Amino acid sequence: MLRTFSSKQTEQLAHYLTPIRQLLSPNYKRKLAPAKVLFCETLDDECISLRLKVSHIEKLAFKPGQHFQLSFEINGRFLTRTFSAASTPKDLYENKVVEFYIKKIPDGTVTSFIADELKAGDMINIAKAQGSFVISDNSSSAMQLFLAAGSGISPILSMLKSSPREELTKHKAIWYRRGNVQSPATKSLRLLAENGLDLKIIDTEINNRISDKHLEHALSEKSVSDAYICGPIGFIQTAGNLLQQRAKKLNQTLPSIYSETFVIPKISGSTSEHTITVNKNATATSIGNEPILDSLESAGHKPVFGCRAGACHQCSATLLSGSVKNVLTDQTHREHGEKIQICCSFAESDLEIEIQERVE
Secondary structure, eight states: OOOOOOHHHHHHHHHHHHHHHHHHOTTOOTTOEEEEEEEEEEOSSSEEEEEEEESOGGGOOOOTTOEEEEEEEETTEEEEEEEEBSSOHHHHHHHOEEEEEEEOOTTOHHHHHHHHTOOTTOEEEEOOOBOSOSOOTTOOSSOEEEEEEGGGHHHHHHHHHTSOHHHHTTEEEEEEESSOOOOHHHHHHHHHHHTTOEEEEEETTTSOSOOHHHHHHHHTTOOOSEEEEESOHHHHHHHHHHHHHHHHHTTOOOOEEEEEOOOOOOOTTOOOEEEEEETTTEEEEEETTSOHHHHHHHTTOOBOOSSSSSSSOTTEEEEEESOEEETTTTEEEOSTTEEEETTSEEESSOEEEEOOBOOO
C-alpha cells in the first residue's frame, strides 16, 4: 500500500535528513541552491563583479529587478546577504547564470570577503529571488524613466535588458556613477543604447548630485509616466521630489515612482551597548550604531530577513520591552507588542523581542 505524507511530515523528514546531506556535501543548505563562482573581480575601490553558475534552478524564481540572498561560509559561520541581480531571468533559465555588481562596504565582513577571498571555482549558496522592485503591471505605454546611482544600476540593468526592443525605445536611463571606469555595467548600457535606449551617464566626480538641470537637459518637456529609482536613500528622495516638482511645473500628471535602496544609514556617534533578550531566553549584545539584525547575527541567531533595506518587512519582530529607532521612518518604538523592522532599527536601550528564526 502506498503511503502518502502530509506537508508537516515532509517538512519533519527534511529536517531529519538535512544533517546527513550536510555531511555528504558541506555546502548543502535546504531551500538553497548551490552556486559556483565563475568570475569575481574588484573593478575599482567600490564595485565588485560577481558571476555565478547555479545548480537546481528549479529552486529559484526570478523577476527582473529582484534581489537574491547569497550565503557564504566565513570563518566557520554561514553569513547571508542580499544583492540585486544585474542579469535577466533568461540568463538564469537558459544558461544557469546570475550576475551581480556589488558595492564594497568599508569594514563590511561579507563584501570584504567577496572582494578579497572569493575566487573562481568556490561554492556558495543562493536562495530564490525576492522583492517588489519590478516593472509594474500597470506601467503606461508612455516614457519610463530609470534612475540609478552607483551599484543601484544592478536591478535597473536587469529590467532594461529584459525589455523588448520596441519597449526599450520608450525608456530613458540616467546613471550616476563615480569616475569613468569601463565596467561590465557600462558596456551593457552602451549596448542597450545601440538598441534604442535613451541613455545618459553622469560622472559624480564632476557633477556631484542629481539636480533639476540634469532632468531638464535629459527629459526636456517630455512627460514621464513611471520612474524606477535605485540608490542611496538621499538620492531616491531627491530624485522623487525633483520629478514631482517638474511635473507640477509643466502641468503634467505626477509620475508613479518605484524605488529601492540598499544601504541602511548608520546612527553617528552612538556606540552604547545594550542587551537584547531574544524569544525570552537567548541574549545578544547590540551596539547603538549597528542594526539589530546585524547584532543578532553576530551572536549566532538566524533571524528571518529579506531585503535588509526596510522594503520587504520580512524581518519584522515583536517588541516586548525597550526602545528602538527606525532610521528610515525616524520613528521611535516603545509600545509592548509593536512590530519593528530589525534590519533598519537600532537599539536605544536594553530590549526584549520575539523573532522568527530561519530554518536551514
